[in-house]
Amino acid sequence: xxxxxxxxxxxxxxxxxxxxxxxxxxxxxxxxxxxxxxxxxxxxxxxxxxxxxxxxxxxxxxxxxxxxxxxxxxxxxxxxxxxxxxxxxxxxxxxxxxxxxxxxxxxxxxxxxxxxxxxxxxxxxxxxxxxxxxxxxxxxxxxxxxxxxxxxxxxxxxxxxxxxxxxxxxxxxxxxxxxxxxxxxxxxxxxxxxxxxxxxxxxxxxxxxxxxxxxxxxxxxxxxxxxxxxxxxxxxxxxxxxxxxxxxxxxxxxxxxxxxxxxxxxxxxxxxxxxxxxxxxxxxxxxxxxxxxxxxxxxxxxxxxxxxxxxxxxxxxxxxxxxxxxxxxxxxxxxxxxxxxxxxxxxxxxxxxxxxxxxxxxxxxxxxxxxxxxxxxxxxxxxxxxxxxxxxxxxxxxxxxxxxxxxxxxxxxxxxxxxxxxxxxxxxxxxxxxxxxxxxxxxxxxxxxxxxxxxxxxxxxxxxxxxxxxxxxxxxxxxxxxxxxxxxxxxxxxxxxxxxxxxxxxxxxxx
Numbered sequence: 001x002x003x004x005x006x007x008x009x010x011x012x013x014x015x016x017x018x019x020x021x022x023x024x025x026x027x028x029x030x031x032x033x034x035x036x037x038x039x040x041x042x043x044x045x046x047x048x049x050x051x052x053x054x055x056x057x058x059x060x061x062x063x064x065x066x067x068x069x070x071x072x073x074x075x076x077x078x079x080x081x082x083x084x085x086x087x088x089x090x091x092x093x094x095x096x097x098x099x100x101x102x103x104x105x106x107x108x109x110x111x112x113x114x115x116x117x118x119x120x121x122x123x124x125x126x127x128x129x130x131x132x133x134x135x136x137x138x139x140x141x142x143x144x145x146x147x148x149x150x151x152x153x154x155x156x157x158x159x160x161x162x163x164x165x166x167x168x169x170x171x172x173x174x175x176x177x178x179x180x181x182x183x184x185x186x187x188x189x190x191x192x193x194x195x196x197x198x199x200x201x202x203x204x205x206x207x208x209x210x211x212x213x214x215x216x217x218x219x220x221x222x223x224x225x226x227x228x229x230x231x232x233x234x235x236x237x238x239x240x241x242x243x244x245x246x247x248x249x250x251x252x253x254x255x256x257x258x259x260x261x262x263x264x265x266x267x268x269x270x271x272x273x274x275x276x277x278x279x280x281x282x283x284x285x286x287x288x289x290x291x292x293x294x295x296x297x298x299x300x301x302x303x304x305x306x307x308x309x310x311x312x313x314x315x316x317x318x319x320x321x322x323x324x325x326x327x328x329x330x331x332x333x334x335x336x337x338x339x340x341x342x343x344x345x346x347x348x349x350x351x352x353x354x355x356x357x358x359x360x361x362x363x364x365x366x367x368x369x370x371x372x373x374x375x376x377x378x379x380x381x382x383x384x385x386x387x388x389x390x391x392x393x394x395x396x397x398x399x400x401x402x403x404x405x406x407x408x409x410x411x412x413x414x415x416x417x418x419x420x421x422x423x424x425x426x427x428x429x430x431x432x433x434x435x436x437x438x439x440x441x442x443x444x445x446x447x448x449x450x451x452x453x454x455x456x457x458x459x460x461x462x463x464x465x466x467x468x469x470x471x472x473x474x475x476x477x478x479x480x481x482x483x484x485x486x487x488x489x490x491x492x493x494x495x496x497x498x499x500x501x502x503x504x505x506x507x508x509x510x511x
Contacts, residue, residue, distance in 0.1 A: 040225070045070055046473050048449060048466075051094025053077065054103040056423040056438040058416060061455065067099060069445040072471035077441055082181040090473055092466050094449050100419060100468060101439050102127030102446030103461075104426035105401050106313050107244060107387025111155065112137035113338070115489035117390075117397040118145060118152030118334060119482040124398030125448035125461070127425070127469040128154040128436070130387065132224075132244070133161055134194050135172045153469065154446075156196075156430055159189025164198035164207055166269040168278060172199070179210035186214035199224040201247065202269060202277070205234065212238040223312075228281055229264060233303060241316050242310040242385060242429070245318065246370055248281070249311075252374075253297045275351075282352075286362065289369040301380035310383035310429055315372045315407040316400050317389035322363035325353035326357035329392035336396065336486045340494045345393035375412030384408070385429055386421035402462045415458040445471040 046069040053065035055077070066083050068076040074085055085091050108129045111117045116143070121129060129137050134157045141432075145152035162185045163169055165177045174185040189197055197215045199222060200207065208227055215222055221241040226232060228249035233252070235243075243249065251260045267280050276304060304311075320328065325346075334342060354363040378384045386408060388400035408418040426439025436444040447468045452460035467474040474482070 005344065008379065019073045025401045033276060037183060041432050043076075044471075045086055045089040046092065046471070047083075047089045048092040048099055048447065048468070049080050050083065050096050051097045051101045051449060052101045052453070053439060054419070055440060056071045056420060057440065058420065058424075061098075065099065067439060069447075069468060069471055072445050074439060074441050074445055074447075076444050077439065084419040091474065092449060093337070094465075097465060098450040098453055098460075100125075100448050100450060100454060101423040101437060102399050102444075102448055102467070103384070103422045104128040104130070104437075105388055105398075105422070106130045106385040106405075106426050106429070106485045107312050107389050108134055108397070109389070109391030110397065111134060111152070112141045114141055114144070114150050114152070116336065116338060116486055117494075118150055119486050120396070120398035121153045122151065122398070122469055122474060123464070123479045123482045123486075124401060125450075125467050126153055126398050126401050126449075127446035127467070128156070128160075129256075130156045130197055130430075132158045132389075134189065134192065134198070135160060138191060149503030151469075151472070154436075154444075158196055158198035159192065159220070160185065161198045161200050161224070162186070162203070162211060164202040164269075166206060166271050166274050167200065167202050168274050168353055169200065176207055176215040177220060179206055180465050182207045182210040183214040186211055186218060188457055190220060194220060195224050196241070198225065199240075201225040201228050201281075202274070203229075206229055208235070208238050212227075215239065222241075226245065228277070232300065233260070233281055236304065236307050236309045240309055240407055243316045244312045244387075245389065246311070246373065248285065249373065250285045250292065250369070253293060254288035254291045255296065256288070256291045257292040257296070262290055264357075278286040286366045288368075289366055292369070297376065298380065301377060301382050305381045305383075308383075311374070312387045313370065314383040314389040314404070315371060315374065315375065315388050315411070317392045317475075318370055318397050318406065319367055319403075320349065320392065320394045321352050322367040323353060324360055325350045325355065325385075331394060331396075333396045333399050336399075336483070336490055338490050338492075339492055371411045374408065376419065378411070378413055383425060383429060384421050385426060386418070402459070405458050405461055409458040415455045419454060419461070445469075455510070 014366045021067060049066040050064060053062040064080045066076060066078060066080045068083060083417045090427050102124045105126050108131050110235055111131050138157060142157055144150040145155060161169060161173045163173055163175055165175050167175050176182040176185055197220045199211060212222060219497055223242040224244060225233050226243055228248055251257055254260060263284060269277050354360045374384060375464060386404050388395050389403050390397045390400045405418045409415060410419060424437045439447050445468055449466040450460060451463040451465050454460045465476050
């Protein structure tokens with residue numbers, strides 16, 4: 001761990017240097033009308049004082065702490081007595097409360113629903129996201145958030161999803177038939193400003209090799225789904241930085257791996273019914289879970305650890321996938337989801353949800369296996385990223401991070417470790433550990449003030465008071481106004497151009 005992550009106190013000279021760099025300027029970008037009351041009190045200096053600081057480095061909590069933010073940077077941290085609030089600063093009284101880094105959801109969709117997703121992220125303390133499908137609308141909402149036209153989280157953006165010619169996906173995914181088409185798809189990602197290349201499940205070795213080579217030439221990492229017809233080691237060897245959803249993961253951990261590999265090779269990809277292969281894989285994964293080999297697992301985990309390959313398990317969507325279809329039909333958070341999408345979610349979840357008592361029991365047992373697997377991976381040193389796959393049915397933007405944190409704790413991670421999958425570790429994975437992910441001087445001004453201690457109970461991350469994002473303070477009242485505005489927007493008709501598409505990443509493909 002770098003020295004900057006252990007630093008807690010900074011000198012008054014350091015603080016004054018940050019203040020001079022701010023030059024007295026206001027916070028960049030215009031705030032939306034829903035936060036007008038906050039905007040009237042805007043200041044380039046925000047002081048969060050008196051709380052217990054859980055800085056995300058793993059250091060013990062610091063009581064009676066002050067954090068000084070200047071513009072979009074953390075300028076100073078220390079004991080409250082050591083730094084009186086500068087004149088004109090905006091002060092957040094955090095006494096009796098807890099300060100954590102802004103959270104990252106490392107697997108998201110539907111960010112382009114600008115009246116819904118961006119405010120739900122921020123209202124829940126999510127100040128950064130990894131958006132996993134980089135089509136045109138996602139690129140445009142990132143531009144608007146970065147420019148300040150829309151108040152929203154920082155976004156790391158995938159390229160367009162790349163899959164083989166037979167796929168669960170439809171437009172705008174890039175369905176490639178030849179290595180030349182695969183390389184062209186990666187070049188298009190690079191031209192569109194993608195931060196990484198997203199691959200999908202139905203590629204073959206020749207196509208994957210072409211994608212990987214072109215991605216390396218463009219300096220773009222690979223992430224996405226395991227390529228089902230290949231061994232996990234083959235995909236890792238191509239440069240895979242993160243596997244999503246645990247898809248395919250039970251098979252290399254099984255004592256009967258070769259038997260399952262033969263079954264996969266013998267299963268055709270039917271263009272008339274691409275879902276059939278997906279259903280076969282799900283059944284093979286459940287059978288593989290029953291033949292889990294701890295010795296094989298140790299070997300595979302060691303390989304991932306050495307290769308720097310992370311897991312983004314998205315337990316939130318996996319839980320939905322393995323639950324009876326009406327489990328979440330009465331979720332009160334549906335009031336924040338456009339009403340036109342409620343039947344889309346309900347219909348999509350029925351494609352995979354168990355219905356008979358026997359299947360319900362089987363699926364529940366499989367989900368318990370997935371949860372246990374995440375804990376074992378983490379314990380073995382495999383990097384784990386906290387992500388939700390929000391946009392899939394009953395995976396709610398913003399709210400879902402708290403669901404995921406609770407499930408990670410259920411997997412055996414301590415509350416601190418669970419928090420770090422969405423703060424420090426997310427930043428490290430993204431190559432941004434030096435600039436964000438912890439509440440330490442010099443890093444991005446993203447933090448959350450909680451009303452209760454998340455280390456005593458991870459469910460306390462739901463108790464959000466104030467949020468600072470890109471150096472902008474969202475007060476408790478501002479959060480309430482944002483949520484009310486989202487609830488009103490959810491009752492409005494969707495624009496005609498909106499893609500009524502269930503994100504096909506985790507469990508519920510589009511067709």
